[in-house]
Amino acid sequence: MVFRQLFDATSSTYTYLLGDLPSGEAVLIDPVYDNERRDLALVRECGLRLVATLDTHVHADHVTAAWLLKQRCGSEILLSRAAGAANVDRALQHGDRVSFGNRHLEVRATPGHTNGCLSYVLDDHSMAFTGDSLLIRGCGRTDFQQGSAATLYRSVREQILSLPPGCLLYPGHDYRGVTVTSVAEELRFNPRLGGDASEADFTGYMQHLGLPHPKQMAVAVPANLQCGRPEGTGALPVQPDWAPLTFTFGGLWEIRPAALEELLAARTLPALQLIDVREPQEFNDSLGHIPGALSVPLPELMARVGELDPARPLIAVCRSGARSAQAVVLLQKAGFTQVANMGGGMLRWMAELLPVEVSSA
Incomplete structure (x- = not known):
């Protein structure tokens, strides 16, 4: 299997490419609009064909590339049914399976950061993609977009930290340059959700974060409720037309x-x-x-x-x-x-x- 972790420096977002070499099919998790050309170039250079984009939730800090990638290469747009977004090709629910060639991802509903948060677990439970539900030694905020600290606590403990201890966890963001963690590490070291932290402990912690809203929230949320389709004509970004590049x-x-x-x-x-x-x-x-x-x-x-x-x-x-x-x-x-x-x-x-x-x- 091809696996690549990509980074958007502006929003500190991780995008993940997973590809099945025998079939050539691939998926992208949480692609960023401004990085569409980069991501498609990687897909092509790895000898793969993008069949679907999967967003973990309706993001508030960047615009998804899901719609743009569909226009470029025909990939399907997959997102949680609970998100209520337009332009979705397949609305996902807990227990669904997303296949790419001979591999697949299990869909697990992990609401709490937003009502429509999903985590994607690789078929052999060797890795999981947690979006903002679980970050490395942290988690997503719970104070807007139908957020609920109590719901997030149960989501993470029951759907993510119940995976095998050696399962590698890949978050939607990291702001310190850390790239990966594991179930065992987060159970032991996550100050919010690990150890003996109870639901009441976690809820009390989250109620006092006092974070400002994301700078791009007013733009990103409406755009992502359209799966990244631009307003108006939905025109694609201009490609060079002076030569076949x-x-x-x-x-x-x-x-x-x-x-x-x-x-x-x-x-x-x-x-x-x-x-x-x-x-x-x-x-x-x-x-x-x-x-x-x-x-x-x-x-x-x-x-x-x-x-x-x-x-x-x-x-x-x-x-x-x-x-x-x-x-x-x-x-x-x-x-x-x-x-x-x-x-x-x-x-x-x-x-x-x-x-x-x-x-x-």
Whole structure:
């Protein structure tokens, strides 16, 4: 099974990718709207197909990417029936099962933080995804969105901390950089819900937290009651349209050599800037260079950036795609917005038998 834990620094939210390699099916738990491109790039690079998104609850601190991901790749939107949200494809209840290939997640209702909180338990009980119901050495607040301290206490003790001691617990957030805990650890060390803490102890604790409401609450809750669908037309975020680009998990736009060659041959993009960031001697070695490319070695790039036009699309090339990826990062920092890396570099260009030229010495 493929398992990845992803992080959104703005809201301190964890997103989880689970994939079944034999079938290629995958699910995402608690995806964040602003990270949709990153998450889909990871799914693609892992050789998986996203079949569903699962939110643990209606979030108050970020907007879910569930609707956006459905538009991009057809994944189903799964959320608690008790949440009462629109645009849900499958409304989940306690005891349901969510399958992805040969694996599945058990759905456990764990209300208390909100009325519609769910926790997802992997089929072999080796890991569980607790959302905000149980955090590492803490838990979600209970003072809004139908919250109830007494209900949350019973949810966590009966549905999460009753799992095997070695079961790894993955929360919806962590604000200290801690990534995972276990049932045994939380039973022993959680100051709110572990040890001999009673329901009365927990309720008294939660009544005196005095926390401010999340900064994004006024935006996030209404949006998440629509599963992240934007108001009005529901238009998708703009994708680059100047070339057939693919977004990578590393955070860069890339173009395939064959696609670049088609652009160059058709001359459909006369404003295109093509720079080769290899050393001068490499520009004319056995690999040659792409016809029309400008030699701008990476160590000279920032000093020569004035030779390039930030208003025109630009593609960077090198031997393997590594140095040109760094060039793209530097150009983005310099204000270039239409910039991409040629994936695989000249090695892939040559492997695909695309045209090259070698300048005479």
